[in-house]
Amino acid sequence: MEHFDVAIIGLGPAGSALARQLSGTMRVLALDKKRQCGSDGFTKPCGGLLAPDAQRSFIRAGITLPVSVIANPQIFSVKTVDVAASLTRNYQRSYINVNRHAFDLWMKSLIPDDVQVHHDSLCQKIWREGDKWHLTFRADGQQQQATARYLVGADGANSLVRRHLYPDHQIRKYVAIQQWFAERHPVPFYSCIFDNDVTDCYSWSISKDGYFIFGGAYPMKDGQARFAALKEKMERFHFRFGEPLKSEKCTVLFPSRWADFVCGKENAFLIGEAAGFISASSLEGISYALDSAEILSEVFRQQAEDANRAYHKATRSLRIKLYGKILKSRALTSASSRKWIMRSGIAHVPLTYEEQPAIADGLVNL
Ligand SMILES: Cc1cc2nc3c(=O)[nH]c(=O)nc-3n(C[C@H](O)[C@H](O)[C@H](O)COP(=O)(O)OP(=O)(O)OC[C@H]3O[C@@H](n4cnc5c(N)ncnc54)[C@H](O)[C@@H]3O)c2cc1C
Incomplete structure (x- = not known):
């Protein structure tokens, strides 16, 4: 069974950004149930509007958006x-x-080759044994297993990782x-x-x-x-x-209270919508997916002794911002x-x- 530093489940904007940022520094396994080619298989229903905060994240990463991802027309x-x-x-x-499916495939295409990526691969089970996370997933037509020191749930609204870590937590x-x-x-x-x-x-x-x-x-x-x-x-x-x-x-x-933002525990981490990082006032979530990935990659890079604690602390201002969106949504609704x-x-x-x-x-x- 192969062992990795980090196993990322889900390659939407959050997981793809993290996999790209960890490349070259850690041994990374990344699983995604979306196919890499074509429009069949999983596609995310989404408005596909990139907010200024998401654009800022691309500025920081020095990335420009290809025209093939941009939809017609641009509306102001x-x-x-x-x-x-x-x-x-x-x-x-x-x-x-943007065309959301093309955007997701483009973000995946930016992940360097040293990251072991399995497309069209469903992670079926996760569990912790000793100090390792174990995963069972389907890839290349067969069931496979791997272990990792750190597990990252970037698997969106129905996150398997979130449900495993917080079985009793209910979010709207x-x-x-x-x-x-x-x-x-x-x-x-x-x-x-x-x-x-x-x-x-x-x-x-x-x-x-x-x-x-x-x-x-x-x-x-x-x-x-x-x-x-x-x-x-x-x-x-x-x-x-x-x-x-x-x-x-x-x-x-739809996060409606402070406790709805959950960051993970026991060397498992949640980023993007899996963590509840989505705006309650606009349902805009791509920027928070990108920002939380960036924060977690920095925590790993700094090799914090207690990485969960460091990630929780580092996401504080992002969570405060999202809490502000909860208050705004109350006024708007x-x-x-x-x-x-x-x-x-x-x-x-x-x-x-x-x-x-x-x-x-x-x-x-x-
Ligand atoms: C209808 C709708 C409209 C929206 N419109 C906008 C918008 O216009 N702008 C905006 O910024 N936000 C929008 N959002 C929110 C935005 O789509 C999400 O917040 C954003 O996609 C979160 O990114 P993510 O990477 O955390 O999760 P996701 O994009 O959901 O990605 C999760 C990935 O995990 C993979 N996955 C899940 N489970 C498994 C598993 N067990 N094994 C392997 N892979 C798995 C899936 O393939 C998926 O690609 C919208 C949401 C909805 C529902």
Whole structure:
């Protein structure tokens, strides 16, 4: 059985960034259930918007984004809709619109060859024996085993590592549902939709490469019915759907208290969404995935005596920032404070109707 310094489970943005950063300094095994080629196999349902914090992480790493990953068009504002109050506002945003699957494959392609990567490989079981972590995984059509000093759970919302380390920990979860349609709006746009009758989280739409993607995060119980109800309501706001070309869903974590951020223990570590590192106010998580990977790689590089303690301490400011997002989400999902914020017009960028009739066609109640 091969032994490694570090075994990383999951190569989304968090795991891929960590594997890249540890290359050359430690013996690393990295497992990912996604395939390296093609669009079949696992793909992450995601809006694929890279926030400025994620862009900053690439600046620090000296990495530039290839055009093959970037989606069309780039949009500079988010149309925010309060359904009950019939209010629409435009807020400027500096996201980069990317093709999420292409982005994930590109991030994996940056991992140097000295890291032993298994694509299309599901980690089935983990356990601790003595001072080693043991893993069972499927790779190259057969079951394999390995051991590692450090185990890293970069395996997203349904993290096996998180469930193993904290079997009793409950974090709020929603079902994220997205449908893809042919784009039929006169001008592509992003939107963020609040409707407390449908969800106490929020819904969104994104225009990408000729598709109109409509989605939202809904309570687990009757998510599909709520999603269908909102689609019907949005026709009143001139959203155009047609036949869905693709439907996707997944679990999304919604941290709602300080204790929801968990960093790991016993030489096992959680990074990215597996740690609960996702913004409760926007469900933006790629930047926190990249930041937590960077922090953990630095902890390993410094060979801290108690690496768990060092990682916990080093993520403190990131966790405080995420706690701030929890507070922000409470203000945004409360009907009265949201209405007050939107009515105030702060940061709203009004459209010039006369000059842009096509844009105005897609809007109401400005
Ligand atoms: C619908 C939706 C829209 C979103 N939109 C945005 C957005 O626009 N911008 C943004 O910044 N964030 C967005 N997010 C959040 C973002 O997708 C996540 O926070 C981010 O992907 C977390 O990265 P990660 O690397 O921690 O986990 P993930 O991206 O979930 O990656 C985990 C990886 O682990 C692998 N894996 C899981 N289990 C195993 C296993 N047992 N064995 C082997 N491999 C395994 C999977 O292959 C997967 O690739 C969105 C989330 C959802 C649900």
